[in-house]
Amino acid sequence: MFKLRRYLAGHVAECVVAPLFKMLEALLQLLVPLVMAQVIDVGIANRDAGYVLAHGALLAGVGVFAWAISVTAQYFCSRLAAAFGTALRNDLFAHVLSLSREDVERLGRASLVTRLTNDTQQVQDGLNMFFRLILRSPFVTLGTVVAAFLVDGVEGAVLLVAVLVSFGLVMGFMRVTTGRYRQIQQGLDEVQLRVAENLEGVRVLRAFRQEDAERDAFAATAAAVRDRQVRTGDISALVNPLTYAAVNCGLIALLWFGGVRVNVGNLTQGQLVALVSYVSQALVELLKLTNLIVLLAKASACARRVNEVFDTRPTLADGPLEAEPAADAPALAFDDVCFAYPGAGGDALSHVSFSLAPGATLGVIGGTGSGKSTLASLAMRFYDVGSGAVTVGGQDVRELSRASLRGQVSLVEQGATLFSGTIASNLRWGRSDAGDDDLAAAVATAQASGVVEGKAGGLDAEVEQFGRNFSGGQRQRLTIARTLVRRPRVLVLDDASSALDFATDAALRRAIARDCAGTAVVTISQRVTAVRHADQILVLDGGRQVGLGTHEELLRSCPVYQEICASQLTEEEVVR
Numbered sequence: 168m169f170k171l172r173r174y175l176a177g178h179v180a181e182c183v184v185a186p187l188f189k190m191l192e193a194l195l196q197l198l199v200p201l202v203m204a205q206v207i208d209v210g211i212a213n214r215d216a217g218y219v220l221a222h223g224a225l226l227a228g229v230g231v232f233a234w235a236i237s238v239t240a241q242y243f244c245s246r247l248a249a250a251f252g253t254a255l256r257n258d259l260f261a262h263v264l265s266l267s268r269e270d271v272e273r274l275g276r277a278s279l280v281t282r283l284t285n286d287t288q289q290v291q292d293g294l295n296m297f298f299r300l301i302l303r304s305p306f307v308t309l310g311t312v313v314a315a316f317l318v319d320g321v322e323g324a325v326l327l328v329a330v331l332v333s334f335g336l337v338m339g340f341m342r343v344t345t346g347r348y349r350q351i352q353q354g355l356d357e358v359q360l361r362v363a364e365n366l367e368g369v370r371v372l373r374a375f376r377q378e379d380a381e382r383d384a385f386a387a388t389a390a391a392v393r394d395r396q397v398r399t400g401d402i403s404a405l406v407n408p409l410t411y412a413a414v415n416c417g418l419i420a421l422l423w424f425g426g427v428r429v430n431v432g433n434l435t436q437g438q439l440v441a442l443v444s445y446v447s448q449a450l451v452e453l454l455k456l457t458n459l460i461v462l463l464a465k466a467s468a469c470a471r472r473v474n475e476v477f478d479t480r481p482t483l484a485d486g487p488l489e490a491e492p493a494a495d496a497p498a499l500a501f502d503d504v505c506f507a508y509p510g511a512g513g514d515a516l517s518h519v520s521f522s523l524a525p526g527a528t529l530g531v532i533g534g535t536g537s538g539k540s541t542l543a544s545l546a547m548r549f550y551d552v553g554s555g556a557v558t559v560g561g562q563d564v565r566e567l568s569r570a571s572l573r574g575q576v577s578l579v580e581q582g583a584t585l586f587s588g589t590i591a592s593n594l595r596w597g598r599s600d601a602g603d604d605d606l607a608a609a610v611a612t613a614q615a616s617g618v619v620e621g622k623a624g625g626l627d628a629e630v631e632q633f634g635r636n637f638s639g640g641q642r643q644r645l646t647i648a649r650t651l652v653r654r655p656r657v658l659v660l661d662d663a664s665s666a667l668d669f670a671t672d673a674a675l676r677r678a679i680a681r682d683c684a685g686t687a688v689v690t691i692s693q694r695v696t697a698v699r700h701a702d703q704i705l706v707l708d709g710g711r712q713v714g715l716g717t718h719e720e721l722l723r724s725c726p727v728y729q730e731i732c733a734s735q736l737t738e739e740e741v742v743r
């Protein structure tokens with residue numbers, strides 16, 4: 168947790184005032200038994216009603232004052248913790264966005280959600296209680312011991328032993344439970360993963376009637392978390408009774424020795440009452456300290472998980488250069504590129520080379536798992552190549568800043584995603600300063616005019632979360648339009664028109680060729696019709712490049728392409 172102290176900078180006043188006020192409250196609390204002893208030994212012993220009433224009024228005044236500073240301190244603590252939590256969450260979110268796909272997959276998407284929400288909340292709650300109690304509880308506990316020593320040395324020693332035993336118990340408990348809280352949070356990651364998977368695939372789940380199986384699997388995951396919580400709870404449940412037992416044993420000893428010492432005249436009755444009051448205060452504070460330690464154990468386990476994310480440096484370092492495409496350089500080129508996914512046995516792409524001139528088109532075709540989407544990911548630099556190089560406008564993508572690269576190359580993937588807002592707000596993700604005319608032009612090119620006109624409000628029509636008030640084909644057209652608004656130099660369409668019918672798909676290709684003359688277009692598809700008119704077609708098979716040429720050239724020279732064509736087209740269509 169200490170590593171997160173940077174989020175307290177700028178809140179020094181609250182950091183100082185809050186614990187100090189709580190300490191002041193504690194100091195006032197420590198004075199009460201001393202006043203009480205005076206009331207008993209002087210006021211009651213002398214039957215002096217005025218003395219008793221005056222001291223009673225003093226105690227009431229102290230109580231009100233202590234209440235006022237306690238409320239003030241808690242206000243500062245809550246404000247501090249809320250500011251800390253907000254800054255922490257914002258930073259963590261920004262950091263997660265800066266990570267590469269590989270980093271995100273390694274940490275786990277579900278785990279990142281838990282860390283961003285539940286873990287940061289636990290750290291915030293821990294911090295809140297920390298500032299409330301960190302000075303107060305030890306101060307009151309130590310203060311009661313010191314005060315007891317001042318009243319009577321023997322009785323002070325008895326209380327000290329009871330406090331030390333309780334404190335030892337609490338610290339031992341913290342050591343044991345921190346690791347367990349970590350395991351509980353990991354269990355929550357698994358719950359989160361199951362929820363996300365099931366909600367995302369709810370239709371498939373229903374279609375395959377897997378509700379019962381998934382309910383059982385969810386119950387098993389939740390039960391595993393419950394078991395971990397119960398095991399940790401069993402230990403936590405022991406701490407309070409053990410603390411009670413230790414302090415109450417101390418109380419018995421204190422009364423035993425105290426009674427003897429009152430009898431022999433070494434202690435007054437008022438002093439014994441004050442000592443008993445100190446033991447009660449010590450007990451209450453030790454219990455609070457125990458709860459604080461429980462919260463801190465949780466918070467520290469969660470802070471470690473949050474720090475793990477911060478310590479994950481993006482594996483893809485941002486390049487230093489801005490894009491300055493050379494006029495005679497290819498818009499996109501792969502030079503003998505090989506790539507393997509982390510932890511995968513073999514290459515997903517091996518020895519792939521092609522060069523795409525500005526304004527030219529490349530079709531990429533191949534069977535399932537042949538490496539087509541991997542090629543798109545490398546063009547976007549979601550991953551770094553294992554060997555060889557990917558260049559954009561003649562510059563190695565590793566040399567370019569991420570923002571600059573994204574300004575040059577845009578990708579539309581099959582799983583078209585829209586975000587809640589309006590059609591216009593979604594389209595302006597492409598370019599925030601785009602005017603309505605730019606949006607309309609992109610919509611027309613993407614064959615999405617009918618989609619926009621069909622919705623009440625046109626460009627201002629509402630888009631629900633994930634764009635679920637649009638069909639799959641409508642979403643695909645709008646995501647293509649969003650990318651066109653950006654006017655990229657290289658446009659990569661990865662199965663981006665799979666939900667479109669053949670006629671619309673063909674119209675889309677013609678419109679892009681007409682309206683985006685300078686844009687190099689890479690069309691990735693399993694459909695021959697989507698790539699056959701490209702200037703070049705790259706054929707992949709098991710990650711290897713087995714053909715590169717025009718439709719006619721490949722029909723003569725590439726058996727894999729011939730096979731794909733034969734499986735999808737009639738003989739007449741192949742040569743048409």
Ligand SMILES: Nc1ncnc2c1ncn2[C@@H]1O[C@H](COP(=O)(O)OP(=O)(O)OP(=O)(O)O)[C@@H](O)[C@H]1O
Nearest residue numbers: 508511515533534535536537538539540541542693
């Ligand atoms: N994130 C990943 N981690 C590990 N292996 C992966 C990952 N993504 C893809 N692969 C593997 O890399 C290979 C190429 O996958 P890729 O997604 O590029 O194929 P594809 O040609 O686009 O397939 P499809 O047409 O089915 O979408 C496959 O063997 C796949 O299992």
